[in-house]
Amino acid sequence: MGSGFSISALSRAAFSFLTRPQGERLYALMPAIFPWSLKGLIMADLPERPIEKGNFGTGIMACVTNDKYLYQMPLNRQAQKFRNEFTVEFAESTLCDIITRTVLRLEPVCEVRKTDLLRAKYPQTDETTIPVPIKKKRGKTHQGCYWVYYDPIQRIVIFECRHG
Numbered sequence: 001m002g003s004g005f006s007i008s009a010l011s012r013a014a015f016s017f018l019t020r021p022q023g024e025r026l027y028a029l030m031p032a033i034f035p036w037s038l039k040g041l042i043m044a045d046l047p048e049r050p051i052e053k054g055n056f057g058t059g060i061m062a063c064v065t066n067d068k069y070l071y072q073m074p075l076n077r078q079a080q081k082f083r084n085e086f087t088v089e090f091a092e093s094t095l096c097d098i099i100t101r102t103v104l105r106l107e108p109v110c111e112v113r114k115t116d117l118l119r120a121k122y123p124q125t126d127e128t129t130i131p132v133p134i135k136k137k138r139g140k141t142h143q144g145c146y147w148v149y150y151d152p153i154q155r156i157v158i159f160e161c162r163h164g
Contacts, residue, residue: 050101050105051101054101056098060098061098061101061102061105062102064078064095064098064099064102065098065099065102065103067081068099075092075095075096075099076092078090078095079091079092079095110158113156113158114149114158114160116151116154116156117149117150117151117154117156117158118149120151120153120154120156121153122151122152122153123149123150123151124149124150124151124152125147125148125149125150126147126148126150127145127146127147128145128146128147128148129143129144129145129146130143130144130145130146131143131144132144132163142163144161144162144163145161145162145163146159146160146161147159147160147161147162148160
C-alpha cells in the first residue's frame with residue numbers, strides 16, 4: 001500500500017450524497033477511494049443523471065430495482081437498509097418513484113426483447129385472469145389478464161398485464 005490509497009471492493013460500492021450550492025442532494029452508488037493519509041473519502045465526479053432534474057443516478061436506480069425484483073426485497077426493507085447502512089432516509093414513495101422511472105427507461109429494451117421472443121422457434125405463453133379493482137367504484141373489480149411469454153432457448157421472460 002505504498003500509494004496511500006485503498007480501493008473499496010466494487011461489489012460493495014460506496015453510497016454517497018453530495019450537496020450542491022443550492023442545498024440540493026445528489027445520490028449515487030459508485031466505487032470509493034479511501035486515502036490512508038487523509039481523513040474522508042475521495043469520490044469520482046457524479047455522472048450525468050438519467051432523470052432530468054432528478055437526484056438519483058443509474059447506480060441507485062439499478063440497485064433499488066434489482067433488490068425489489070431480483071431479490072424480492074420490499075421497499076420498506078430497502079428504506080431500512082439505506083437508513084441502517086448509509087444513514088440516509090428515503091420514503092417508500094421515493095423508492096417507488098425510482099422503480100417507476102427505471103421501468104419507463106427500460107420499456108424500449110423490453111419491447112425489443114419481446115419482439116425477439118415472439119420470433120423464437122418455440123415460444124411459450126400463459127394467460128391468467130386476475131380481478132382488477134375499478135378506481136371509481138369502491139369494491140368493484142373487472143377481469144384483467146396477466147400474460148407470461150417465455151422462450152426456453154434464449155431464456156427470455158416477459159410479463160404483461162392487459163385489461164380483459
